[in-house]
Structure formats: C-alpha cells, structure tokens
Amino acid sequence: MRTTKWLKLISAFAIITLALAACGAPSTAQPTAAPTQPTTAPAQTGGGKLEIFSWWTNGGEADGLNAMFSIYQQKYPGVEIVNATVAGGAGTNAKTVLKTRLQGGQPPDSWQVHAGKELTAYVDAGQMEPLTQFFKEQGFDKVMPPKLLEQITYNGEIWSVPVNIHRSNxxxxxxxxxxxxxxxxxxxxxxxxxxxxxxxxxxxxxxxxxxxxxxxxxxxxxxxxxxxxxxxxxxxxxxxxxxxxxxxxxxxxxxxxxxxxxxxxxxxxxxxxxxxxxxxxxxxxxxxxxxxxxxxxxxxxxxxxxxxxxxxxxxNDGVFMWLSDSFGLAKGAPNPEQAKAWLALCGSREGQDAFNPKKGSIPARIDADVSLYDEYLKYSIKAFGSEKLVPSVVHGAAAxxxxxxxxxxxxxxxxxxxxxxxxxxxxxxxxxxxx
Amino acid sequence: MRQAKTLSAHPARQVRWMNRDRAIALLMIAPSALAIAVFVYGFIGWTAYISMTDWRGLMITTSFVGFENYLTIFNTGRFQTNIRNLIVFTVFFLAACLIIGLLLAVLIDSRVRFEGFFRSVYIFPMALSFIVTGVVWQWLFAPGNWPNDPTGINLLFKQSGLGFLQAAWTTDTSVVPGWRIEGLRTRIGVPMAMIPVVVAAVWQMSGFVMAMYLAGLRGIPEEIKEAARVDGATEWQVFRTITLPMLQPITLSAVIILGHISLKIFDLIVTMTGGAPGNNTEVPGLYMYEITFKANKFAEGAAVAMVMLVVVALLVVPYLIYNRRTEVER
The missing domain is CATH 3.40.190.10 (Periplasmic binding protein-like II)
Known part of the structure; x- marks a missing residue:
C-alpha cells in the first residue's frame, strides 16, 4: 500500500519536473534560420555559435535577414547561427527582452539597434564595444558618407554597423x-x-x-x-x-x-x-x-x-532625413570572432545588396549595385548619395x-x-x- | 514515577505545536512560502528601494535620492492625467458592472426558460483574454471618416438609419467638463474616449458579477421572503429590504475583485487605444511600462509601480481587515 503511494508521488514529481524542463527551454532563442551544419570545411572562424538578436520576424525583413544568414553560412559553415527574434513593431517588445538579458549579464553576440543616438543608453551602460578601429580595418569609413559617420559617432567612437538606410521625410x-x-x-x-x-x-x-x-x-x-x-x-x-x-x-x-x-x-x-x-x-x-x-x-x-x-x-527638398538599422558588438560577447565576421558581412557590399532589396531599403554604402533595386529605391540611392543628410529623431538616429x-x-x-x-x-x- | 511524568509531559507539548502531520504540512507549504517571500515580497522591497534611487539608463545606479522620483512623477501632467483616467475608469467600470450584473442575475433568477443558455451567454466573455476584447472592440469603435464614410459601430448605425448616433468614440478628444484647477497640469473631468473602453471592460466582466450575484440570490432562504410577503410586503419592498441587504457581502467581494482588476488594467487599454488620443485613456500601468522600458527611467518607473501598489492596497487591506473581523464574530 505504502510503496504504491510513494511510487505515485515520485512518478508525479518526475512528470512535473520533465514538463518544467520542457517549458524552461530558452524561449527567446529560437534557431529558426539555419540548422547546424557539420564542421567539415575548415572555416576562418572555426566552429562555435553566433547569436543574433533582432525584431525582424516577418515579410521582407525576415527574408533579408535570412539572405544574409545564408551568405554567412557559406563563408563560415562551421558556425551555428542562433536567430533570436522577438516579434513586435518598432522593436518595443524586443528591446524590453534585450534590456532584461543585458542586465542579467547574458548578452547576445550582436543585436539590432537603430544607428545613432538611440544606442547611447547601451554605450553609457558599458554594454557595447567601440567599432571605430573595425570600420577602418574593413574600409567602411571610405564607402559610407562622412556625414552619416559623423552622425552615428558618440563619445568619439562609432558603435554599430549600419545595414540599411530608410528615408523618413x-x-x-x-x-x-x-x-x-x-x-x-x-x-x-x-x-x-x-x-x-x-x-x-x-x-x-x-x-x-x-x-x-x-x-x-x-x-x-x-x-x-x-x-x-x-x-x-x-x-x-x-x-x-x-x-x-x-x-x-x-x-x-x-x-x-x-x-x-x-x-x-x-x-x-x-x-x-x-x-x-x-x-x-x-x-x-x-x-x-x-x-x-x-x-x-x-x-x-x-x-x-x-x-x-x-x-x-x-x-524638405534636397534634404534626406535618414534612419538606419544597425548591428553592434556586445561587450563580453560569448563569441566575439564570429560576431566580428557577422559585422563585416553586415557592412559589406555583398551583405547589404542581399539584405536591402528584400527589406525595401537602401544600402548605407554609396557603392551599391543599383541594378538590384526598384524605381523608388534607385531614386532614394541617388538622393542619399547627393543630398544633405539629417538624422531622424522619431526613429532613433538623432536623440x-x-x-x-x-x-x-x-x-x-x-x-x-x-x-x-x-x-x-x-x-x-x-x-x-x-x- | 518521575520518569513517567516527564515522558507524559513531553509528548503532550509536542502535540500542541509540532506533530508529524504538522511537520509534513509545514514542509509542504515551505517551498511556495519561500518562493512568495523572495519573488513577491522581496521584489516589492527591491522596487521600493529602486524608486528612491536615481537609476536612469541601462546601468544600475543606486545613489539614494529619497522621494524625489515621486515628486517628479506627481508633477508631470502626464501622470496626473493617468490618475484622473484611472479614477474615471474604475468608478464607471465598477458602477456599470455591479448594476448590470445585478440586473442580469435578478432576471435570470426569475425562472426564465433556457436559464442555463442565458447564463452561459452572459458569462462567456469572461473566458476571453483582455487582449482579444481590446482588439475586437477597437475595430468596433474605430469611427472611420464619419459621418459620411464610417467604420465599425458607426457604419452599423448609418446602415440601420440611426446615423445621428454616430460619434467619435475612441478618437473623441474632449474632456467633460474639463475644468482647469490652479496647480494641476491636467483637466478635471471625464475623458469621453474612456467611455468605449469602459463599455468593452463591462461587456467582459459583468457576466462574472452576474454569476456572483446569482449564487448570492440562490443562497437567500425563500422562507424569509415568504414571511415578508405574508406580512403584506410588495415585491419591491422584499427586494429592497431583504434581498439587497443579504447580497451585501457579495457586493463587497465583487468590488474588491473588480477593483483590483481595474486599478491594474493594462492589456485592454494597450490593445484598444494604446492610451490615445493624447493621454486621454492612458493609465499608470502603461506609463510605467513606457518610462521604464522605452525611456530607461527605471527609478521613475519603480515609483509609478509603488504608487499603483499603494492604491490597490488602499482597496484590499481594509477588506482583509473587515473579513477577519467578521470571521472572528462568527
């Protein structure tokens, strides 16, 4: 009698524990984009993982992100990409999750942030690595408009790599x-x-x-x-x-x-x-x-x-009010090498021309392959290269x-x-x- | 002899405060008690502490500033508007839920046919989440370009020949009567955009009040009412002097349950209006979320949270004390 009772209790406990373990799987990190690939080809960054945090979950945004992921996979087949996305317009929900993770000391390797002043809160909190030197190494400082670089500089450093440019006005x-x-x-x-x-x-x-x-x-x-x-x-x-x-x-x-x-x-x-x-x-x-x-x-x-x-x-004639999605490098990123390879792709012509036609935005570089873009985006690329640039305040660039x-x-x-x-x-x- | 005495005294004392049953019971509640102590009371304490620091930005800073954050939020027009909206919402929501709930309960209690069906119909909205209610009623109350090209409920009015009933609903920016008082940075009155929100909330919760009152009505012994009728009381007198007073404990419970829902309301308003137009339907819950997670003003957000806690406590604590007293009387 007694043993059966205990058995019941123990089995009930075991079931609950299992159920909890199943629920406890990291809900923010859903590897949706790319499955792990066997580490056969020796890649520059070896193997390991790369966790990218964004709020690009649907439509052209997700397609563009996946296009960049597949280029990354071709270049570094050993790296497992963890695509941590949190749905919600303008990233409000995602930012809440991100801030909680950062305060818990568990940063993703790289996260989506509006380029410009919006990221100053992360910089002030010591959560981002400066990328000025990286920009020089990659030659980004020569292909992105000086005015743009000036407007994304804070405390004398650049903190994130712009992937795209949208026009607000x-x-x-x-x-x-x-x-x-x-x-x-x-x-x-x-x-x-x-x-x-x-x-x-x-x-x-x-x-x-x-x-x-x-x-x-x-x-x-x-x-x-x-x-x-x-x-x-x-x-x-x-x-x-x-x-x-x-x-x-x-x-x-x-x-x-x-x-x-x-x-x-x-x-x-x-x-x-x-x-x-x-x-x-x-x-x-x-x-x-x-x-x-x-x-x-x-x-x-x-x-x-x-x-x-x-x-x-x-x-507003002759003035291009810009906003930009960008990726930064987390201080204490678990996989800094993989993350730098990611940022190099984000800023490259190849990466930007893969991402932007799908997202419906223009590259932050002035050497894009214009033939890939539709009529409006061609006009916008031309304007971005020739007009005066000012940052948008509502979309995080200016303040x-x-x-x-x-x-x-x-x-x-x-x-x-x-x-x-x-x-x-x-x-x-x-x-x-x-x- | 002496040995026997100590032996008998010892177990007797053990029985009083700790025997095997009690030990097991204590063991069983210990995990949840501990979890609540840490995750509820511990974090209330932490929030109270944060609300008195100058934590702004993503890096925690803990210099003590006393009640400065409370002064800041109470001096902003936005928070004053939030408090006004909260009072308006709570008063209208409670009153409408109680009156409609009681009315429905009395109607259903009067032995209508298909009682079970009607009971389910009225209580069913409660099964929905406030998010769903908010989205659906947001569509219904979106006025469109009225009166010529309306949407939602306005379209319904127009097509059924009741065009004069069209209104701006959730986009109505007026505050009635909108008095300005020296020193206050908000207008006193009822923001008209709040009315549709109250309607949606009442639609969802009045069935619940009905169920509570129905249970109460069924619990009133028929003999008392019968005795009153024999004494020559009219049905109205029976209702007013017997039924209503005997429902008083139900009313109190309903006020407490609805009141704490109303004071903490967030999801319904986020999905239905998002606080718009202006801040006319915004409540402290929304403000707390926005200044904490958007503006990174964690200390001010914590201060808003503490104000909300105190407001809910003002409602619940007297109820708990009252409950304890009546229990002792029994």
Missing part, C-alpha cells in the same frame, strides 16, 4: 487624384496648403495621418521642424543644451496644427499603414511617412508611378531614448488637443533629456 500621394485635379506634389509648405485646400474642396481628405502606433504625428512634426529650421539648425536642435525657446518652434507647431486640421479626425484609431491605405483607396490625397510605406504599397499590389507617387516632404519618449508624448498630446502653447512648453521641458 517622404510625401506619398495618389497619382490619379492629383492628375484628375491638375495638382502637382507640393514643394513648399505654402504649396502644401494650396493643394490641401483644393483637395478639401473636392471632399477628399488632404492628408492622411495615423496615430495608433504613437509615432505618426511625431514623425510628421520632424519633417515640419526640418522645413522650418533648415538642415543645419534642425540637426542642432537635438544636441545637448539645444535652444528650444527659439520662436521657430512655435512657428513649426502652428504649421503642424494647420496640417492636422486638414487631416482625418480619426487619427488615433489608425495605424500608419491604415493611413497609407486611405491614400491608396483614393479617400485621402497625401500622407507623409517613411519609405517603408513603399513596401506596404507594393505588398498591396499597387504600382509606383501609376497608383502612387513620391516626393520629398513639403519644404537618446529618454528624449524620444518625451518628444513623442508631447506630439501625441498635441495631435489630440492641438494646443500650440502646451506643445511648445512640453518640447522645451523635454529638452532636458537631450545629452
């Missing part, structure tokens, strides 16, 4: 609507309001703006700031100790207010993609969004130059995360109450988080 418009009404895409802010008035008179929403992802109005406002301040003064706005009491801040807020008054009233319930869809459906005339909207339009079967057109955002949060909230409140005084004050308060 693009105006997308419905070509049919513009042709039917004899309109041309507005070049200046004044043009914008003329066009907006004409569209409004036809019963079309002039400007589609989203709000659900909480970056859309802040995104619109950065292009207005650029239009009002010009490229030099705009870039200065996000330097430590910047002067936000400048009267031009109010001027920009007034313009943004008028623009929002020409937009859809259900902003806060639409995502940026919903807003882009309004343009595609002919319900709205224009939207100002980064060039991931181009990828969205293509995924909906629309044709550039037929269904939708592109131009620089009003008042640290603490500032981005305050700036974003100030503009989201503004999108709701259109209170110019309040947003000017909130932006002035937010400037204390610039560093």
């Amino acid at each position: 693009v105006l997308w418009y419905n070509i049919k609507i513009f042709q039917e009404n004899g309109l041309t895409p507005p070049k200046t802010i004044d043009d914008f309001f003329t066009v907006a008035e004409a569209l409004k008179a036809k019963g079309i929403i002039p400007l589609a703006v989203g709000g659900k992802d909480k970056f859309e109005t802040p995104h619109l406002f950065e292009s207005v700031l650029l239009a009002v301040f010009g490229p030099e003064d705009y870039a200065r706005l996000f330097q430590p100790g910047a002067d936000w009491s400048d009267p031009r801040v109010r001027q920009a807020a007034e313009i943004a207010k008028r623009m929002l008054e020409y937009s859809n009233s259900d902003r806060s319930s639409l995502s940026w993609a919903d807003a882009a869809q309004l343009v595609l459906d002919g319900k709205a005339g224009m939207t100002i969004m980064g060039d991931w909207a181009h990828g969205y339009f293509i995924s909906k079967g629309a044709k550039v130059g037929v269904d939708y057109g592109y131009a620089a955002a009003p008042g 640290p995360e603490a500032y981005m949060t305050e700036y974003g909230n100030a503009l989201n409140v503004f999108a709701s109450d259109l209170d110019v005084d309040a947003v000017v004050q909130a932006l002035r308060d937010a400037a204390k988080d610039l560093k």
Whole structure:
C-alpha cells in the first residue's frame, strides 16, 4: 500500500519536473534560420555559435535577414547561427527582452539597434564595444558618407554597423487624384496648403495621418521642424543644451496644427499603414511617412508611378532625413570572432545588396549595385548619395531614448488637443533629456 | 514515577505545536512560502528601494535620492492625467458592472426558460483574454471618416438609419467638463474616449458579477421572503429590504475583485487605444511600462509601480481587515 503511494508521488514529481524542463527551454532563442551544419570545411572562424538578436520576424525583413544568414553560412559553415527574434513593431517588445538579458549579464553576440543616438543608453551602460578601429580595418569609413559617420559617432567612437538606410521625410500621394485635379506634389509648405485646400474642396481628405502606433504625428512634426529650421539648425536642435525657446518652434507647431486640421479626425484609431491605405483607396490625397510605406504599397499590389507617387516632404527638398538599422558588438560577447565576421558581412557590399532589396531599403554604402533595386529605391540611392543628410529623431538616429519618449508624448498630446502653447512648453521641458 | 511524568509531559507539548502531520504540512507549504517571500515580497522591497534611487539608463545606479522620483512623477501632467483616467475608469467600470450584473442575475433568477443558455451567454466573455476584447472592440469603435464614410459601430448605425448616433468614440478628444484647477497640469473631468473602453471592460466582466450575484440570490432562504410577503410586503419592498441587504457581502467581494482588476488594467487599454488620443485613456500601468522600458527611467518607473501598489492596497487591506473581523464574530 505504502510503496504504491510513494511510487505515485515520485512518478508525479518526475512528470512535473520533465514538463518544467520542457517549458524552461530558452524561449527567446529560437534557431529558426539555419540548422547546424557539420564542421567539415575548415572555416576562418572555426566552429562555435553566433547569436543574433533582432525584431525582424516577418515579410521582407525576415527574408533579408535570412539572405544574409545564408551568405554567412557559406563563408563560415562551421558556425551555428542562433536567430533570436522577438516579434513586435518598432522593436518595443524586443528591446524590453534585450534590456532584461543585458542586465542579467547574458548578452547576445550582436543585436539590432537603430544607428545613432538611440544606442547611447547601451554605450553609457558599458554594454557595447567601440567599432571605430573595425570600420577602418574593413574600409567602411571610405564607402559610407562622412556625414552619416559623423552622425552615428558618440563619445568619439562609432558603435554599430549600419545595414540599411530608410528615408523618413517622404510625401506619398495618389497619382490619379492629383492628375484628375491638375495638382502637382507640393514643394513648399505654402504649396502644401494650396493643394490641401483644393483637395478639401473636392471632399477628399488632404492628408492622411495615423496615430495608433504613437509615432505618426511625431514623425510628421520632424519633417515640419526640418522645413522650418533648415538642415543645419534642425540637426542642432537635438544636441545637448539645444535652444528650444527659439520662436521657430512655435512657428513649426502652428504649421503642424494647420496640417492636422486638414487631416482625418480619426487619427488615433489608425495605424500608419491604415493611413497609407486611405491614400491608396483614393479617400485621402497625401500622407507623409517613411519609405517603408513603399513596401506596404507594393505588398498591396499597387504600382509606383501609376497608383502612387513620391516626393520629398513639403519644404524638405534636397534634404534626406535618414534612419538606419544597425548591428553592434556586445561587450563580453560569448563569441566575439564570429560576431566580428557577422559585422563585416553586415557592412559589406555583398551583405547589404542581399539584405536591402528584400527589406525595401537602401544600402548605407554609396557603392551599391543599383541594378538590384526598384524605381523608388534607385531614386532614394541617388538622393542619399547627393543630398544633405539629417538624422531622424522619431526613429532613433538623432536623440537618446529618454528624449524620444518625451518628444513623442508631447506630439501625441498635441495631435489630440492641438494646443500650440502646451506643445511648445512640453518640447522645451523635454529638452532636458537631450545629452 | 518521575520518569513517567516527564515522558507524559513531553509528548503532550509536542502535540500542541509540532506533530508529524504538522511537520509534513509545514514542509509542504515551505517551498511556495519561500518562493512568495523572495519573488513577491522581496521584489516589492527591491522596487521600493529602486524608486528612491536615481537609476536612469541601462546601468544600475543606486545613489539614494529619497522621494524625489515621486515628486517628479506627481508633477508631470502626464501622470496626473493617468490618475484622473484611472479614477474615471474604475468608478464607471465598477458602477456599470455591479448594476448590470445585478440586473442580469435578478432576471435570470426569475425562472426564465433556457436559464442555463442565458447564463452561459452572459458569462462567456469572461473566458476571453483582455487582449482579444481590446482588439475586437477597437475595430468596433474605430469611427472611420464619419459621418459620411464610417467604420465599425458607426457604419452599423448609418446602415440601420440611426446615423445621428454616430460619434467619435475612441478618437473623441474632449474632456467633460474639463475644468482647469490652479496647480494641476491636467483637466478635471471625464475623458469621453474612456467611455468605449469602459463599455468593452463591462461587456467582459459583468457576466462574472452576474454569476456572483446569482449564487448570492440562490443562497437567500425563500422562507424569509415568504414571511415578508405574508406580512403584506410588495415585491419591491422584499427586494429592497431583504434581498439587497443579504447580497451585501457579495457586493463587497465583487468590488474588491473588480477593483483590483481595474486599478491594474493594462492589456485592454494597450490593445484598444494604446492610451490615445493624447493621454486621454492612458493609465499608470502603461506609463510605467513606457518610462521604464522605452525611456530607461527605471527609478521613475519603480515609483509609478509603488504608487499603483499603494492604491490597490488602499482597496484590499481594509477588506482583509473587515473579513477577519467578521470571521472572528462568527
């Protein structure tokens, strides 16, 4: 009797232990991309592992990442790639997981981070290795625009390798609507309001703006700031100790207010993609969004130059507002050699030309093979090589995360109450988080 | 003789505080007690400590700054708005859930046909996660370009000839009445965008309140009501003077259970509005998440967490004390 009871208890315990062990398998690290390959061919980096952390889980992003992984596998067949991805737009969830891992002292070898000031928090915490020397060794400093390198330098060092470039300040418009009404895409802010008035008179929403992802109005406002301040003064706005009491801040807020008054009233319930869809459906005339909207339009079967057109955002002519995904090297990375080989691939022409056509972005190098890219991306590559470069604030290039949060909230409140005084004050308060 | 005495005294004392059964019982609860001590109370203590440091950025810094973080958050308009929203949400959510729950319970208790079916229908939303509820109701309450090109519930109104009922719902930016008070950086009133959120939450939780009240109603002895009716009481009087007072313990439990859900609400609001428009539907849970994990202001995030803990404790602790007292009385 007694022994059977104990047996039952022990077997129950064993089952629970097994179940727990099964659940306890590392949930963040899912080797999805590449299976382990036998270590037959002697590779430069020997064998070992490489853990890459990103939030690229679907669509063209995942395809691009996998294209780079397969090149890496060809070069270093002995290395097992662990593709640790955490889904979620703009990487909010992924960043939470990453920060928890870093604080627990378990960094991945390399992780995705927006190039520029967003990564300063990791640098300040001593979690990243400087890569300036690596850039020189690999010759990246000669093929990436000096202005870009200047803008991703922090504390005198470069900290991550840009894999791609997106453009933030693009105006997308419905070509049919513009042709039917004899309109041309507005070049200046004044043009914008003329066009907006004409569209409004036809019963079309002039400007589609989203709000659900909480970056859309802040995104619109950065292009207005650029239009009002010009490229030099705009870039200065996000330097430590910047002067936000400048009267031009109010001027920009007034313009943004008028623009929002020409937009859809259900902003806060639409995502940026919903807003882009309004343009595609002919319900709205224009939207100002980064060039991931181009990828969205293509995924909906629309044709550039037929269904939708592109131009620089009003008042942004000749200025390219960039943002960039990049990979850095973890301090204390478990596999530094493999990680450096990865970063070398990320910055190489071969890697970038494999990744970017799939992702729908352009290389951070100026020597890309242009023939691989579609019409819009060709235009963008040309602009990147010739226009003035300024960093985007909403997408992590221009300012640290603490500032981005305050700036974003100030503009989201503004999108709701259109209170110019309040947003000017909130932006002035937010400037204390610039560093 | 003496030996016998000590022998008898010793086991007797052992029985009082430690025998084999008790030892096993203690052994059994020790792991969970230890785990709770570390992972709940230990981390509450850690959070309280962090909230009084100047930890900003990803590297932990532990210089003590006292209540500075609390002052900072209470002085931001955003947190003041969060508190206002939390009060509005909790009051409306509790009131609506209790009233609708009681109404449904009374209706179902009145011996309708297919009682089991209706009971399941009303309680079923509770089986969903708040995430699902939030996503679905976000679609329903997305107003579209109303009144001409509406979506969701507005479209329903338009097509059924009730076009005048269309509204901005979750995108309504107004605060009614929106008083401004000197020294406060938010407007006092009910943010109208909060109403759809309350509707979704009530839809999900009122069935649960119904189930609680139904159990309560079934527990009231029929004889008491019968006696009152014999004495000439009307049905309304029976309900008001017998049923309602006897349901009071149920109401209290419901308030506690719903109250702590409401004060900690996060998932429903994240998926339904994300706090928009502006911060009009944002609650402290969302703010805590954003300033901790987006802005890396860990100390301020911990301060918000402590404020939330205190608010929930203000609700739960008196209930626990009350419960203990009534138990002693029994």
